[in-house]
Amino acid sequence: MSEAAVKHWKPEWQRDVVYLHVFPRVMAKCVPNISPFAMKVEMWLRMNDIPYQIVDHMGFSSKSQTPFIMFNEEEIPDSNFIIEYLSKYFKKDSYKGIAKEKQAVARSFLKMMEENTTWSIFWYRYVEHMPEYRDYIKFQVPEEIQEKMAAGLSSGVRDRAWKHGIGRHSSDEIYKIGSDDIRAISTYLGDKKYFLGDTPSLIDCTMFGFLTQILFVPLDFPMKTVINEECPNIVDYINRLKTEFWPHWDEQQL
Template sequence: MYNMATTVIDRLTEFAPYIGGAVVLGVGVVVIRQMRKTLASKRGIHPIDMVVLHQFDRAHFAPNLSHFAVKVETYLRITKIPYVNSFSGLNGAPKGKVPWIEYNEETIPDSSFIIEFLNHKFSIDLNKDLTAEQRAAARALQKMVEENTYWCHILLRWAFHVEEMMRSYLSAPSWFINRYILWRYRRYMMNKGWVQGIGRHTYDEITHIAKGDLKALSDFLGAKNFFFGDDATEVDCAIFGQLSQIKWHTPDCEAKTYFFDECSNLDEYCDRMKAKYWPDWEECTTRGGTTKATK
């Protein structure tokens, strides 16, 4: 028994530096997280009655890698609500996701709740000219792209084409990408997709679902300028947020090819939204502007 105890102590002594390092690292992570939370809570004083839009840093070919951040910022531009960007990412995010906003003393997470809040606060209704039937159709389209198309795209982008995504859209050279990190991240995204349900399908099946959604959008849009006529409505913010990522932030794949070749009206629609509401598009990307650009 004595010899066994001695052996255990000797082994622990051998690994003491590593154990100590792990403890120090763990404490460091906790301290850093707390510091980031403290800094997030002291982001500064923003002008009264100014919407503060929290999102990730600007991206390479579109203003953000988040479908929903593009959605909300497009809504703010259409409605001309005064706002300022805060590229704080997940720091301080109430639900652990972006986008979220601060308005005076109020904090609102989730893109749909943000728009509902701002509609009420500023007495805005982009859907005022829609019939009850059109409003129902708009909601159905929005739920399709945000609960179905979105997951197809997320998996195609971050699970099946994650290396191309990081190399081409995050400007990360291939030699810098650690294979283990890629494997872990792909596994993480696949697990999320599995829980949601889309991830239980094969790559070809996910592509097939995405193409079906794109065709439905293309058929519904037809020759119209926007999805319900000559003026953009709330659903255009949501759909553009999704399509902007397919058009500008998706590695080459069958779904992207289908978007350009078979749904050319969706491609033109994206360009139309960009021209009308994002005249400073290039300045809002890391190619034409700065990562920390603020409107």
């Protein structure tokens, strides 16, 4: 194990236990973690009954990403690669019994959410409403540098959004993009129990990780208005997933 990897290990680490490194839970209220990608991975671990422990960690992986896992002397970054790796190791099928055509639809929605919709969330909370969001998350750094850290984060997200392309649009246009994505999710979901039908799958983990950031974080996202006024099936869907897979949600440490 490299010296860089050793510093991430808990002294009592065990084989075949997933150590999920995420931003400290104490930063979030109303959701267990401020990162939708961390929420996605943890939901998948819960859905598949894989042993794991949360490690509060303000740092990043070797790819400068969060979350990442430490697993049997390996660091594995990126939520999708984490799930792919663990699926093979634990012999879990993220789309068990689901037709290939539906799996293709799921991948399209997953990429829409992670590469498109997410920008409407990040733009609202990091660029346009950073002071309000800063009060919500309470950076785990000394008070005297919190404002500087928040300003740097806001500037960094704005720069990344510009390079992505979506940041070249007006705020109203960005929120329209996110809201139209929400409407597409609601249309495809319909009255199904899970996103693809009667069986939970990876796409449910993705939807849960991101939609909870809109629904439960106490900010007035335009996409939240769309969900509450036009898409009650999304509210019911997220609450079903929360009840089934996260029964200790309010305790947030479980």
